Amino acid sequence: MLGAVPSVASLPTSLRDALRAGADLELAAVDTRSTPGIGGKAEAAAARGGIAERLDELQERLFAEGTRSLLLILQGMDTSGKGGTIRHVVTALNPAWVDVAAFKKPTDEELAHHFLWRIERRLPGPGGVTVFDRSHYEDVLVVRVHGLVPPEALPTRYDEIDAFERRLTEAGTTVVKCMLHISRSEQKERLLARLDDPTKHWKFREGDIDERARWDAYQEAYADAIRRCSTDVAPWYVVPADRKWYRNWAIAQLLLETLEDMDPRYPPSTLDVPRLRKRLADER
């Protein structure tokens, strides 16, 4: 079956409602150290096992149902925790049915195509869950901050993204978009921590420091993109991410609420169990 009617109302509290961004988003007004929806670190730790167990079951149902899919988009400044989220949250899912796609600087081939071309190729198949580490939003973020597209091209891109995501959702893919929102000073601490730890040097790029000079321009680009592309069918969630434990809990909880809402079902069984059992019993 294709899913029961979603019943958000049945959830006692909804983190999705709390974190959903609207057309009135003011990023600077979102406290990056806040922890909406949960009492504290201990409460998040206590909830972890239960969330993982329910995610596991719901994901199996989604795969068994085999018609719909889930796309989790992670965006955020360098060091905001996209990789950490994948390490700590996505491991709750069955790796057989998860694909993680990291979108880096486009290749020559990718640049020669429309910006959605490389995205299209990594969409989830029926029953699958795909996680985007960066996404098509880079084409209205870094590209805008670095002036790689003229400002007058942005409205068209937003429209194209809206139309693209609408098509995805109409075809059965639920899209969850999360901005991991950290403060400029938190990023500085994390960059310094990477310098302190030789096992983290391999992921340090001096360009990350250069980009900090453009912090405000990035925040503006994020805010515009989120305001413009947070739609009913594909909402944006702004996740306070200075606290890693909160970020991990929040994304897991957002995934859980989304999957509960999708309410995937095992397909109806068509097995003639007594006959099959007899076949096995009657074997030599």
Add this chain to the structure above:
Amino acid sequence: MLGAVPSVASLPTSLRDALRAGADLELAAVDTRSTPGIGGKAEAAAARGGIAERLDELQERLFAEGTRSLLLILQGMDTSGKGGTIRHVVTALNPAWVDVAAFKKPTDEELAHHFLWRIERRLPGPGGVTVFDRSHYEDVLVVRVHGLVPPEALPTRYDEIDAFERRLTEAGTTVVKCMLHISRSEQKERLLARLDDPTKHWKFREGDIDERARWDAYQEAYADAIRRCSTDVAPWYVVPADRKWYRNWAIAQLLLETLEDMDPRYPPSTLDVPRLRKRLADER
């Protein structure tokens, strides 16, 4: 750097040595309920956290090193636990750098190509780990049992597989091939258990019962393929798999020994840490 000299000698015991299959393999002589290399279920449970932690670190090093890769091939009869292994072992790894490829009945497009064509497209990239749920070995197993290739074509296929795997290993991919070895009666129990559990009906196919009539032919095909294609560069391991806890421990341990042997290293740091630290400190 491209890895230090492997030091198998430094391992107190090697499960790889215990489970490696040679040209003299007699599958029927391998007790599917045996548990070589570990005292029992409690000991395996106690080892689990430590193995997962070391796998995590070694995998990060492999990715950071960025030159080599790991390919885990899982083969086995229906219900032998390929999916369970992925669920319970592969989750120890960072999903960002793992790809799971399930090879099912070939599509028309795949059939129109050489049998290695679809395999080639799913090989790990530099630093990556890929898990094959079934593999190119299906083309000397199910295809042989069902007479889809003439017997005289098999030696050529074995040679092609050997040459293919040799090329992979020479290009930096370590290949670990595991046969999950269950007994015919254990399979019967597992099929009955699936019939008992309505949430498992979606993965039950009556064809699985039909195939049991060909059990001996499959065992012969497996034994021949393993004897013929267990090479120094890409050995086969026969993993007793009637006990799920043993199977999970053994595959995790085989992965661990393999990664320890590969000994991936973080690339040498080229960062001028004091200067970078000063840049961050001097910011407005």
